[in-house]
Amino acid sequence: MFVSVIRFFDRIVQRYLPDAFIFALILTILVFLLGLVVTPSSATEMVTHWGDGFWDLLAFTMQMSLIVITGYMLASAPAVTLLLRRLSLFAHTPVQAIVLVTIVALTACLINYGFGLVIGALFARHVARQVPSVDYRLLIASAYSGFLVWHGGLSASIPLTIATSDHFLVDSLGVIPIGETLFTSYNIFIVVVLFITLPILNALSLKATNQNQQIDPAFLHETGENQQAEAKAVTPAEKLENSQILSLIIGLSGIGYIIYYFSRNGLDLNINIVNFTFLFLAILFHRTPRRLLQSVTEAVKNAGGIIIQFPFYAGIMGMMVGSGLSDEIALWFVRISTEQTLPFLTFISAGIINFFVPSGGGQWAVQGPIMIPAALELGADPARIAMAVAWGDAWTNMIQPFWALPILAIAGLKVRDIMGFCVVLLFWSFIPISIGLLFL
Incomplete structure (x- = not known):
């Protein structure tokens, strides 16, 4: 049954899910129509919200582009390549490859x-090179599955925000230390259960894969590792370009x-x-x-999707917030909640x-001002509500x-x-997250 479920979702996704850019365009149209139906906004107002918000993620777009570029530059350096290659030697079979990648991704995302x-x-x-018989799609899905735990880890934006003295809800919420959010029993339970079960779940998914879905070996070697042969520096300019001293100083x-x-x-x-560290280690x-x-020339090829798509998501966010659509969604759930179910x-x-x-x-900027007053009115724990928003954000990243x-x-x-595998991860992760938030 498990194999059949995975194969079903994989077939559906492969047939009907468009490219990520098309997905963003469809979401744009959907939010525009929902804004017209659910909120009092006119078509002109919705277009205005969209256009006004379109460039709000420019700084974030640059950050995410750089994390891909600088990370790629660092990984293509001979010393780091050697380290990753040696770590990949622990995998000898497809099951070991899936488990190893999942554990590394989970640890890194925490x-x-x-x-x-x-x-x-x-x-x-690197693991795909070591175990070429592994299903490459599932291997990358396993790497992405580690992202499920990020909002329960050390870089979690919502609990870290409310732990600062100047956050925007401090008047109603106060300062909540991470001991009451990240280091609570329910959050640790969720993280530990996912850390144990996701490698097992990903490994079991191998039974549903097609062994013909292996990556082209030529692609795996196009990582910038094989640097072009350097001609002997003759001119002063060429000597500067090949100067190890200059790189060492900087x-x-x-x-x-x-x-x-x-x-x-x-x-x-x-x-x-993180970007700064990646960049200067790459320079060294x-x-x-x-x-x-x-390595930069090779790395920038990977940032195109981010550059073109993130502004559209900024426009979607502009419509959600400007029209009040996000408020309506949150308020509907508040109206049917009790202290226990909130x-x-x-x-x-x-x-x-x-x-x-x-x-x-x-998302916290959108939901926090609605959910925290509701928690205080119903007598629910505001810190748990903040973590509920955090885990909701992490949860559906598997299919967003x-x-x-x-x-x-x-x-x-x-x-x-990868999305067919991620749908299964979405359904499974719902269980420990719900148990942690409801019963612990």
Whole structure:
């Protein structure tokens, strides 16, 4: 039955799910129509909300593009390539390959979501070389499955936001330390159960795969590792381009700042410091500016989907917030909630809203002002409500292509290639998350 379910969803997704860009366009039209039907907004107002919000994610688009590019640059450096290759040697069979990639991705995403997205995909490519008989689509889906736990880990945006003294809901919510969110028994339960079961579930999914779905070996070697042969530097310009001293000075300067940053801020792995770390390690490991630029040329090919699609999601978010559509969805769930059911129904509503506002911070800005007053009025735990929004955001990422774009870009796959497996992960993860929020 399990095999049949996976094959069913895989067939449906392969046949009917369009490219991720088309998915974004369809969501745009859907939100526009829902805004007209559910809210008092006119067509002109909906178009205005869309256009006004279209460029609101420019900074975030650049951050995510850079995490793909800098991560790719770092992974293509000889020293890092050797490390990933040696780690991949632990996998000798397809089952071991799936389990190893899942565990690495889960661990990396618990540390930092951006780090996890890139490392999971890059490591999966190395494992695919080591075990070429593994189904490559499932291997990349396993790498993406690690993203399920990010909002219960150290880079979780919502619990980290409400733990700061100047967050926008501090007047009604106060400051909630992470001991009351990330380190609660219910959150630890959810994370541990997913950490144990996802590798098993992904490994069992191998029975439903087609062994003909193997990656072209030629693609796996197009990682920038085989640098072009460098001609002997003759002119002063060429000597600068091949200068190891120049790279060493700049690289060590960057490492110096990284050490200072962590000594001052602790383990604050935000997306900017992750990008900064990737970039300056890449500068050091590539040893010369020319080798680094060769890797950049290869890396930027992977960022196209992010650059073109994220503005459309920003426009969708603009319509959701500007029209009040996101408020209407959240309020409907509040109206049918009690003190006991509010965390669970908040989780469900967050999962739905995540389709249209696929950003943890953005989603909290939308739902927080509605859910926290409701929690205080009903007598529910506000910290649990915040974590319910966080887990709802993480949950439906399995079938929302927004966050899969960096992994798919690195892997060279389409969203339909992995989404059939991810649907099964969505259904399974619903169980431990619901148990944790309702009963622990």
